[in-house]
Amino acid sequence: MIRVDIKKQIGRLEFSLNKTFGDGITLISGPSGAGKTTLLKMIAGLIKPDEGIIAFNNLPWFDSRVRINVQPQYRKIGFVFQDYALFPNMSVRQHLEYATTDIAWIERLLKLGRLENFATQRPHQLSGGQQQRLAILRALAIKPQLILMDEPFSALDQKTKTTLIAELQIIFKELKVPILIVSHNPQDIAGIYDDEMAIE
Amino acid sequence: MIRVDIKKQIGRLEFSLNKTFGDGITLISGPSGAGKTTLLKMIAGLIKPDEGIIAFNNLPWFDSRVRINVQPQYRKIGFVFQDYALFPNMSVRQHLEYATTDIAWIERLLKLGRLENFATQRPHQLSGGQQQRLAILRALAIKPQLILMDEPFSALDQKTKTTLIAELQIIFKELKVPILIVSHNPQDIAGIYDDEMAIE
Amino acid sequence: QTLRVAIAANLEPVMKVMKADIKKQTGADIEVISGSSGNLATQIRNGAPFDIFLSADTGFPQLLQQDGFGIQPAEIYAQGVLIICSKQSLNFSNWPALLQQNNIEKIAIGNPKIAPYGRAAMEALTKTGIYNKLSSKFVTGESISQVNTYILQGAVPVGFTTLSLVKDPANKTKLYYKEIDPKLYAPIEQSMLLLKNARGNAAAAKVYAWFKSEQAKRILKQFGYHVN
Amino acid sequence: MDLSPLILSLKLGAVTTLILLVIGLPLAWGLSGRRSLFKLIIEAIVTMPLVLPPSVLGFYLLVAFSPEQGFGKWLHKVFDLQLVFSFKGLVLASAIYSLPFMVSPVKSAFQQLPVSLAQASYTLGKTRWQTFWHVLLPNIKPTLITAAVLTFAHTLGEFGVVLMIGGNIPGVTRVASIAVYNSVEQMEYATANVYSFCLLAITFIMVLGVFIYNKYQVKGPLD
Amino acid sequence: MDLSPLILSLKLGAVTTLILLVIGLPLAWGLSGRRSLFKLIIEAIVTMPLVLPPSVLGFYLLVAFSPEQGFGKWLHKVFDLQLVFSFKGLVLASAIYSLPFMVSPVKSAFQQLPVSLAQASYTLGKTRWQTFWHVLLPNIKPTLITAAVLTFAHTLGEFGVVLMIGGNIPGVTRVASIAVYNSVEQMEYATANVYSFCLLAITFIMVLGVFIYNKYQVKGPLD
Ligand SMILES: Nc1ncnc2c1ncn2[C@@H]1O[C@H](COP(=O)(O)OP(=O)(O)OP(=O)(O)O)[C@@H](O)[C@H]1O
Ligand SMILES: Nc1ncnc2c1ncn2[C@@H]1O[C@H](COP(=O)(O)OP(=O)(O)OP(=O)(O)O)[C@@H](O)[C@H]1O
Ligand code: MOO
Ligand SMILES: [Mg+2]
Ligand SMILES: [Mg+2]
DSSP, rough: OOOEEEEETTTTEEEEEHHHHHHEEEEEETTSSSHHHHHHHHHHHHSSSSSEEEEEEEEEEETTTTTEEEEETTTEEEEEOOOOOTTTOHHHHHHHHHHHHOOHHHHHHHTTTTOOOTOOGGGSOOOOOHHHHHHHHHHTTTSSSSEEEEEETTTOOOOHHHHHHHHHHHHHHHHHEEEEOOSSSSGGTTOOOEEEEOOO | EEEEEEEEEEEEEEEEEEEEEOSEEEEEEEOTTTSSSHHHHHHHHOOOSSSSEEETTEEEEETTTTTEEOOOOGTTTEEEEOOOOOOTOOHHHHHHHHHHHOOHHHHHHHHHHOOOGTTTGGGGOOOOOHHHHHHHHHHHTOOSSSSEEEEETTTOOOOHHHHHHHHHHHHHHHHHOEEEOOSSOOGGGGOOSSSEEEEO | OOEEEEGGGGHHHHHHHHHHHHHHHOOOOEEEEOHHHHHHHHHHHTTTTOOOEEEESSHHHHHHTTOOBSSSSSSEEEEEEEEEEEOOOOTTTHHHHHHHSTEEEEEEEEOTTHHHHHHHHHHHHOOOTTTTTTTTGGGEEHHHHHHHHHHHHSSEEEEEEEEEHHOOTOOOOEEEEEOOGGSSSEEEEEEEEEEEEGTEEEEEEHHHHHHSSSSHHHHHHHOOOTTT | OOOOHHHHHHHHHHHHHHHHHHHHHHHHHHHHOOOOOHHHHHHHHHHHHSSSSSSHHHHHHHHOOOSSSSHHHHHHHOOOOOOTTTTHHHHHHHHHHEEEEEEEEHHHHHHHHHHHHHHHHHHHTOOOHHIIIIIIIGHHHHHHHHHHHHHHHHHHHHOOHHHHHHOOTTTOOHHHHHHHHHHHHTTOOOHHHHHHHHHHHHHHHHHHHHHHHHHTSSSOOOO | OHHHHHHHHHHHHHHHHHHHHHHHHHHHHHHHOOOOHHHHHHHHHHHHHHSOOOOHHHHHHHHHHTTTSSSHHHHHHHHOOOOSSHHHHHHHHHHHHHHHHHHHHHHHHHHOEEEHHHHHHHHOOOHHHHHHIIIIIHHHHHHEEEEEEEEHHHTTTOOOOHHHHTTOTTTOOOOOHHHHHHHHHOOOHHHHHHHHHHHHHHHHHHHHHHHHHHHHHHOOTTT
């Protein structure tokens, strides 16, 4: 469970939100430029809100009044970046090995993302959809206590997407953590999300 | 009209295609990693096919037998890159000014992409969807004789997408050129595409 | 037009005094370029646009003359004096023994190959039979003025240099020194050469002649040089 | 006090940096592209001055350009050009000497740029030169400025080559680094201090200016 | 022929480069981050040696470390450490002198990396150090190698400082650049040639090796 009650001035945009996200999947939607990415980054501790509170399971991660700001490292978040943010120097497998030492888990993830045959390739040698799948796998690799996904399926074709989401659901069930998915294609995860939030 | 009859070895993947694309929109689909991006880059002259012919309006752009390979500069193609490939040093307006000197055209494009208010921002100050719209505008700015779009709407929400596509259609009609759109969401341009091609 | 006079480093203190006098007597403005005698000779060989060369020995000017870089034969203008010198009040009465003591860790000398004062120092050390014993203590200066710097900055406890250093009224540092017995080294006969660059240059000839004047000799004497 | 060595040094630094910007940037760009044996060799040659101690470089320049012999004699006779013991010679030497300081970092920076940037520019109909000027160069600006400063500074600090082929001629080749050396040798420590201080002050201000400019490049509220 | 100057030069270059890798990389990384007045000042100080002609640096080191006075005397007494006329002194001087050649290009390269790389690493629970080692450093490898080569070469080329505080002691401080200078002064051109050639050959091979390694980094069929 994560409680978010924050304000942030982004250029001309006055962003504010007060919401509690429970376990399970929350779909976050909203027009382009509404501040969805910024929200996820604030929850992850990568951008500092101007004021407010972010609390995970009643543990404060950010509190502007008492100047608490837990480093992203300690938040144990699986973050799928909208632009992937893959490491150009690492092969597919190295990405996962960097995140976890659990080899069985790595194998399972590679299979999940259909990337077994590309394990030694670097990001610039992958197609757009392959890169995006790697971004998802890397986020899951650390077995996070909170998952933030920023348009995680935008580069995938229907079939790949459907199978991937089906298999992801199994993992999500195992992990039993709050999952925030920013997506402009609600039909992608139609029927499997538990909550919904529109920004602006 | 563009005729493509080429072969290319991509790692393990043996890519080959023989097809003629007429004016109007062709939807290209296919699973992730099938070679869609590679195809567009070969047509644009950014990747060299192993062998074959690419001819635009019967003018050879590439012909492996006679070693013709027209430079990308002279192909006058509007290319929307899957990863945008925006220029970090240029503001939104500068992107368009770099591509064309036609100020009225620039204003029209900015309005089309709803980026008038972001004209002075650089790519890293734009949201994902704003970046993608800029990539589309830049490709149109040169008034191309062929348009190649690689997943051009993947980062846009439904509403933005619908209005954008409606307005794009007007421009496409004006330009009367072949338009190849790689997309895994055929419903995005449902009803407006004239031809369809699946890879693999 | 200014004249360029290349001088051996040991002449630096003297030259500061001479410059004003040359201007007064001959009307010529001179630019002074200083270095070790050997270094300057090499530069002259490779086209350095100098008019007059004042060396710290006779060999370098003579060789230059032989190879066609001079206008007329080299002439001796002074004889230099080698000293052992320190900032510390050391007792130099038996300097060969002193130098062998452990507390003297470094000894500065000029580079024997290019600085005639360095060569003289080496001869003196060899004649007293201690050169080889001291070899690990030597610090070699490019020219005698680098040796002077080492002494004055206390980078070395002792060094072999020119008498003109301690005769320099501009030098405010208290120095302790002893002249080396002239029998221990071949006389430092300093020669000068009018270079081919000065051909047809009356001012250069005038300045060259000035160095042989009584006035020049008087100044050289003040700085401890022997002149005849 | 004689300011000419300082002025000479700054002039030498400025001229050399300018020349190297003109020569070095296109060169760096050319070398950043696809590998080929030819490029590898050019690259090695460009890097040579880097591994050459200034005295070695000075020595070879002296041998090559000494007006008493060979090529230098010919230059002297035919063009009345003497490259040893002249300012032109120092410029030539400094340009050779500092070339890799311009080329190497800039080349690395070009290599770090994603290829898609140039590709996007090409599809817009832009030539390689336009792409170079408007897309590639602006995106390596921090490195570019750093390289220019390194080059300028490296030239100011030039000592060995100048000592070898400069001849320490006031107003022509007695640059500040040599003047300091001389002042020290002549026990004029005050003069040495003044030269050193001026050199430091001028360049310090310059460098600080560049840094501040570099740092306060447009940045958004979320950076 | 006496090979010790060559060996000494290579040793000096290697030791200095190693020291500067250890000190310079973290420094460059720290300086690449957000702007602050403190960092700006540190950066200016790091850059100082760049604008210092070697003769100036040499003179001040001589004054500072002279064993007869002040700090140098204290070092000598307490640690029995003499920094003038010793190899250690040359290492110190070279490290100061070459510091900006390591720090500046590496810093620029760090600045050119997208911030999201470090951010992604942080979200994986990695510390700043882990991120530095595994993500940032590997992604600036071409620049890193270039900087190391520049540093090594700059140290090999060191001449002015060594001339000032080295004292030309065979096997201790007579490095190759000095040996060449000396040979030329003594008109022993053959010796100068041999030293120059050896230095060139060794380093040329080294540099070429680095380039080839750098170029043949994993690249795919579509690059
Ligand atoms: N560094 C920045 N400087 C200035 N404005 C910025 C910066 N980053 C983002 N913005 C602006 O903040 C707003 C919100 O951006 P954000 O990336 O959060 O949008 P988003 O909801 O994720 O949009 P999208 O669906 O297009 O990805 C946008 O209007 C964007 O232009
Ligand atoms: N530089 C490269 N080196 C090796 N393999 C590459 C390289 N670039 C692409 N590939 C491989 O070529 C295949 C086709 O890539 P391409 O980018 O054309 O796919 P795509 O159809 O665009 O896929 P997507 O829908 O995921 O973007 C993929 O399997 C990819 O891994
Ligand atoms: O004055 Mo000298 O030539 O350095 O011995
Ligand atoms: Mg976003
Ligand atoms: Mg693709």
